[in-house]
Amino acid sequence: MFDWQPTNLLSASTWDVRDHCVALEANNLSEILSSQAFPSVESPDLWVLSPKAVALKIPRTAPKVTSFTFPEAPAWVQAQPPIPGAKPQAVKTMSPDAIGEESSKKPTITRIKPPGDVIKLEDRLYYVLQPPLETLIKSDALHFPFEPFPYQYQGVAFLYPRYAAVLADEMGLGKTMQSITAIRMLLRSGELRSVLLICPKPLVTNWKREFTQWAPEIPLSIIEGDASRRHWLWQQDGVPVKIANYELLMRDKEEVLGEGMHFDLVMLDEAQRIKNINNTTSEIVRAIPRTRNWALTGTPIENSPDDIVGIFEFLSPGYMRTGMPAKRLGELARDYILRRTKEMVLTDMPPKMFRDAELDLSPEQRATYEIAENEGVINLNELGDSITIQHVFELVLRLKQICNFDPATGTSSKLERLEADLEEVAASGRKAIVFSQWVHSIEIIAKKLERLGVLQYHGKIPSKQRDPILKQFKEDKSKHVILMSYGAGSVGLNLQFCEYVFLFDRWWNPAIEDQAINRAHRIGVAGPVTVTRMLALSTIEERINQVLEHKRELFNSIMNQTGAHADLRLTQQQIFGLFNLRTPKGPIKQAA
């Protein structure tokens, strides 16, 4: 047998069977080989068979990096200083095994998203990379008196990055809290340094109270007092938030538009005040030097789609034009307006129940009413083409007053019903708000219902007495009813401890009625709110109610951006149609 001795083939440069490859040590075979002539063997050059190392170069090109650096806000960057005297908090340690259960509870996260009009990538990333609002609050940077609702976080996240914004939540959803929190966060992050809040005069104290509750650390300056004091207040530096009212802007025009005056943010409460671009207040507001513009309103469209154009003239002049189709206005406004209704966000909020008290007039009222209407219509017809809407309004108001009380005898089917209902409210220890258009009606009701513990809140009550009245109504258990005029009591007040609202007569505009009702039906309300709408049958009130319902439907169609074109003003035909009057030729002299 052969005995194989392997040798290194690759080291050979020539080929010789005797020297390489295998050594054959078999006796017989050796003999045979030695006895025979050895064949000549050709030796090829095996260099060509040896492998060649090929070096593959794999370049390690570092990827290109784009870097963004964000401004450091000292208040946020630095860890919160420990509260003096407080025990140092131990680091919460947790077993890794327990983590799975803990982290499976997914917390609500509200993120700030860059608005569509922020173009620069660095600016967009600044907002994208901000922490969720919940994280900021948990990090002890902000304290809240109570946990905001998720939709309120969303409202803050909406306002925070915007230079032009309308927060148009329905009354009672907390526009005040949301805007204060957004301002607070922007002040803390250094993005805002000076804010001017403009609101109706009766709401100044309300705003002051809300700032104290939601952002107690922010110094405020209320612009009030005589001219020299106001001058000093306007010029005051170091107070980040100034609160002024619309009424004094006219007087302080020179101050607010003066040289060197500039605000990082001007925020308008009840911004529907500037819907008419030609009114002086609107002109002054639009001229204030500012960087950011926010508007708060529960009723961005009160009468006409053009109302929203007026507000946008403040937010972004020229962005919208009067007469644009409703659909186009809706598209343009989409990224700038946030509107939620209670039905949308507070699914677990106690309901608002409407109860229409449809009443027949007392015989005395009916007799007076018939005479007044018949004579009124005859007089209007006699006016011919010289008739104006003002003439029609005068008759409407006259008839509505008769629906409240008979002027000759003082009888009132509404008051009788109201008295019965309020006795029940008082007996059960609850509280009610009664709204009327007229102070005169309120005074009559107050006199009649004195024994039920009635308070009054209307234009005749001096401003300084109003807050104490509200406080008394809230705290005094013997006071069960507050009588309010729509003008004084429909906006900005928090009366969620009331469970009953009575509309003794109806306002022209359903939005104003909603605002009034929402004084009681708002966040914090403990139980359902019952709204009683009083209506005298077969009178002008019933006819107006039909128009109001129609307007309400139109409002919803615009805000839902269905694209329906709707002019919400009472048309010439509608107003004259209240009395089946012929529409005169020529322009209407006064708008509804």
Next chain:
Amino acid sequence: MTTGKSVPAIGFLTVTEHAEHGLFGGYLILNVSGRPLEFHCTAPLKPSRAQEILYGPTLRPFLFGEQIGQTLLAKAKVKPLLVCTDATAMLAAREFSDVPLLLVQTDGMELKTANLSEPFALGCRKVFTSASYDEDQRNVLDKWSTAHADSLDLLEPFTRIREALEEAQKTVRPTTVPTAA
């Protein structure tokens, strides 16, 4: 390289994979309240066929840790107390930095093949370090206790990075960096 600026900060390093463009790296540095201080992102990186063959199973640690991680960590101006990642392969970047690098566990994360330390808790998350760096766990716990960062969810910032990378992709047309000839 970092300047060692003395701001208590935490880094978050990750990679997103895009089917067409490849890998995008993102590095976010936050202060302990969660506010952004710096953000760095890479142009997309796509391995060549040669790299895929030659690196084999080590390709991802190479791309994540050495190519993307190392580059991004070097760009930061602020030196963070620690850096977190949600990608196991990114732990390879620890070799190129003197800052502890943590792997934050995510749902469904594959951990069997990774060379990891024993898990430990940080805030509300389970984290690991590379087993090759024993001392990292102790260092991290020391730094965490002084950072007052308990309110920070160590997974949440990765969502921000991914959104930021998407935002950047929308705005800038990416140019793939060739990584091999």
